[in-house]
Amino acid sequence: MSILTSSDRVVGAASVGRTKRLRPSYWPFVVPALIVVIGVIVFPWVFTLWMSAMEWRIGEEQRFVGLQNYARLFTDVRFLEAMLHTLVYTALSVLAPLVLGTAAALAFNTKLPARGLLRGIFVMPMMATPVAIALVWTMMFHPQLGVLNYLLSLVGIGPLQWVYHPSTVILSLVLVETWQWTPLVMLIVLGGLAALPTEPYESAQIDGATAWQRFRYLTLPMIKPFLMVAVIIRSIDALKSFDILYTITQGGPGTASETINLYLYSVAFTYYDIGYGSAIAVVFFVLIIMLSLILLYLRQRSAWNTGDGQ
Amino acid sequence: MASVSIRNVRKSYGTVEIIKGVSIDIQDGEFVILVGPSGCGKSTLLRMIAGLEEISGGTVAIDDRVVNDVPPKDRDIAMVFQNYALYPHMTIADNMSFALRLKNTAKSEITAKVERAAGILGLGPLLGRFPRQLSGGQRQRVAMGRAIVRDPKVFLFDEPLSNLDAKLRVQMRTEIKEMHQRLKTTTVYVTHDQIEAMTMADKIVVMHDGIIEQIGAPLDLYDNPANMFVAGFIGSPAMNFIPGSIGGDGFTTEGGDRLPLGGRVPAASDGRPAVYGVRPEHFRLADDGMAAEVVVVEPTGSETQMVLRPLGAKAGREDRKRELTWVLRERTGAKPGEVVRIAPDPALAHLFNPDTGLRL
Ligand SMILES: Nc1ncnc2c1ncn2[C@@H]1O[C@H](COP(=O)(O)OP(=O)(O)O)[C@@H](O)[C@H]1O
Ligand SMILES: [Mg+2]
Numbered sequence: 001m002s003i004l005t006s007s008d009r010v011v012g013a014a015s016v017g018r019t020k021r022l023r024p025s026y027w028p029f030v031v032p033a034l035i036v037v038i039g040v041i042v043f044p045w046v047f048t049l050w051m052s053a054m055e056w057r058i059g060e061e062q063r064f065v066g067l068q069n070y071a072r073l074f075t076d077v078r079f080l081e082a083m084l085h086t087l088v089y090t091a092l093s094v095l096a097p098l099v100l101g102t103a104a105a106l107a108f109n110t111k112l113p114a115r116g117l118l119r120g121i122f123v124m125p126m127m128a129t130p131v132a133i134a135l136v137w138t139m140m141f142h143p144q145l146g147v148l149n150y151l152l153s154l155v156g157i158g159p160l161q162w163v164y165h166p167s168t169v170i171l172s173l174v175l176v177e178t179w180q181w182t183p184l185v186m187l188i189v190l191g192g193l194a195a196l197p198t199e200p201y202e203s204a205q206i207d208g209a210t211a212w213q214r215f216r217y218l219t220l221p222m223i224k225p226f227l228m229v230a231v232i233i234r235s236i237d238a239l240k241s242f243d244i245l246y247t248i249t250q251g252g253p254g255t256a257s258e259t260i261n262l263y264l265y266s267v268a269f270t271y272y273d274i275g276y277g278s279a280i281a282v283v284f285f286v287l288i289i290m291l292s293l294i295l296l297y298l299r300q301r302s303a304w305n306t307g308d309g310q
Numbered sequence: 311m312a313s314v315s316i317r318n319v320r321k322s323y324g325t326v327e328i329i330k331g332v333s334i335d336i337q338d339g340e341f342v343i344l345v346g347p348s349g350c351g352k353s354t355l356l357r358m359i360a361g362l363e364e365i366s367g368g369t370v371a372i373d374d375r376v377v378n379d380v381p382p383k384d385r386d387i388a389m390v391f392q393n394y395a396l397y398p399h400m401t402i403a404d405n406m407s408f409a410l411r412l413k414n415t416a417k418s419e420i421t422a423k424v425e426r427a428a429g430i431l432g433l434g435p436l437l438g439r440f441p442r443q444l445s446g447g448q449r450q451r452v453a454m455g456r457a458i459v460r461d462p463k464v465f466l467f468d469e470p471l472s473n474l475d476a477k478l479r480v481q482m483r484t485e486i487k488e489m490h491q492r493l494k495t496t497t498v499y500v501t502h503d504q505i506e507a508m509t510m511a512d513k514i515v516v517m518h519d520g521i522i523e524q525i526g527a528p529l530d531l532y533d534n535p536a537n538m539f540v541a542g543f544i545g546s547p548a549m550n551f552i553p554g555s556i557g558g559d560g561f562t563t564e565g566g567d568r569l570p571l572g573g574r575v576p577a578a579s580d581g582r583p584a585v586y587g588v589r590p591e592h593f594r595l596a597d598d599g600m601a602a603e604v605v606v607v608e609p610t611g612s613e614t615q616m617v618l619r620p621l622g623a624k625a626g627r628e629d630r631k632r633e634l635t636w637v638l639r640e641r642t643g644a645k646p647g648e649v650v651r652i653a654p655d656p657a658l659a660h661l662f663n664p665d666t667g668l669r670l
Pocket of ligand 1: 323328346352
């Protein structure tokens with residue numbers, strides 16, 4: 001009897017949306033999820049914040065130092081350089097796949113012969129494991145034995161030092177990143193293109209738009225929300241990028257390709273400076289959050305098919 | 311301002327011929343309506359005039375210039391699509407000015423033209439909005455505004471009203487007609503709705519299965535349909551077709567009733583099978599008329615529509631299923647089950663060849 005009435009009440013409460021009526025006895029059901037969230041997400045961050053306020057080297061006494069670790073960041077040239085490398089690497093690793101992926105999507109959106117097969121081959125880099133990719137590209141980058149310099153020699157350029165020279169290392173790594181992640185952008189944009197209405201293109205044809213103008217004034221603005229999704233995914237991915245960088249260059253030559261992520265790794269696990277490493281992690285995290293918020297805001301602004309009005 | 315001349319135009323998709331040789335002459339400033347049932351090829355023909363569809367055979371000429379190989383943008387036409395085909399990410403003003411902006415028209419001229427079109431269509435307050443913020447009728451008007459702004463030689467409309475509710479449709483019908491009377495631009499308008507065709511057209515082209523059944527002025531088609539298809543398609547409710555045969559100075563239905571021919575007996579046709587066509591509004595009560603049982607009475611206020619079942623002496627079970635429609639202007643106390651005697655007005659009736667469908 002009591003089961004009946006209480007379940008009745010649940011249905012009633014849900015159907016009129018009066019969740020406030022939930023009695024305290026329902027709270028236990030939330031507890032497991034709450035514990036998991038606190039244990040897995042909240043606790044590590046609180047603990048990191050706490051560590052970042054300590055001088056804490058593995059095997060030594062730990063000591064509270066307040067914001068000293070953060071102050072140290074501003075004078076740490078290696079950290080500032082890592083910031084710059086991260087920004088350049090991220091910007092290029094977003095832009096290049098975005099442009100190429102959009103172009104590829106436009107190509108695959110037409111009635112190419114054997115389109116399905118070509119598309120399948122095209123997305124394969126996405127599925128490869130980073131260590132294997134690193135191995136193959138390291139060999140291709142080799143100044144004497146690598147296939148890239150051989151190809152360049154065919155058109156009379158080179159030889160380049162690729163990842164073995166500070167001035168080209170970041171661009172070379174962006175090349176790998178672009179090769180791997182252009183297909184993802186292509187898939188996202190392809191989805192956007194498939195969702196486009198066809199009728200406006202006929203009006204545009206009558207209105208006198210050339211193929212380029214149809215792309216510039218119809219396609220591009222209409223797939224902008226999808227491009228923004230690609231930018232968000234790519235930005236966060238590139239910022240966090242670690243595996244490819246670490247396996248190909250370990251931040252070298254010297255520190256020429258050291259990103260925040262790699263520097264953080266060295267500080268924490270090579271120098272065992274846990275306190276300082278935590279401070280870097282916190283700053284890095286704040287950067288990622290800020291970037292995400294900006295991008296999400298831009299994405300919302302770019303939507304033409306939802307939002308303001310209705 | 312332009313004339314359009316369509317000569318023997320054909321269209322095939324693969325081996326299937328959709329348009330089977332169509333010729334239409336459209337005068338400068340004329341409002342021509344292509345009407346026919348769904349799938350008869352109206353849109354295809356219109357899209358060939360627009361240049362959106364390749365022409366498989368024959369020629370389309372605008373102002374005596376053959377435009378078969380001229381791209382849409384150089385044909386100086388404007389088209390209004392059934393689903394409006396507005397640019398969803400542009401404001402109404404931008405939608406209307408897009409064509410002009412592509413042509414690098416001066417800003418002041420664009421503003422003037424957009425404002426003029428907005429004025430004609432009452433779109434002024436909506437110019438800053440997006441298509442998704444507009445009702446169906448307003449979007450429809452924007453699509454027309456976009457066409458007006460172009461100031462084209464020819465307007466093409468593809469079922470522009472079929473996504474609107476009935477009341478709005480009647481209102482827009484009037485607006486389009488007024489717009490045409492004002493701008494006097496040559497217009498080709500496609501619809502499957504014969505009432506739209508009757509009320510708006512200078513000239514109607516009745517199409518069926520990729521061919522033209524008849525071309526003529528609205529009332530001309532109504533009064534003198536060339537064949538049973540046109541007779542049945544134009545007019546609502548549809549014309550009654552009564553099978554039977556010609557005999558003496560009259561017509562005998564298969565049910566055995568005698569219908570008058572008013573002395574218009576075709577030569578050498580005694581005993582010949584034929585179809586007697588009479589519009590629902592052309593029956594009247596007559597003591598010597600055919601007997602029929604009232605099946606349904608549908609008063610609409612201004613007129614009354616009745617479904618009748620002839621009770622001819624020889625009427626078999628099949629014949630009794632051949633119901634007739636009668637529309638009368640006055641109200642009636644007739645009830646289902648009652649028997650009335652009605653006769654057609656022979657001066658307004660038609661005879662058709664049952665095999666070819668052609669009018670005798
Ligand atoms: N792209 C196409 N490929 C093959 N058949 C088509 C194509 N477009 C239209 N059709 C066929 O042509 C016929 C006429 O179509 P349409 O002109 O749209 O008819 P309407 O506008 O009179 O309803 C239809 O039977 C349709 O199935
Ligand atoms: Mg159609």
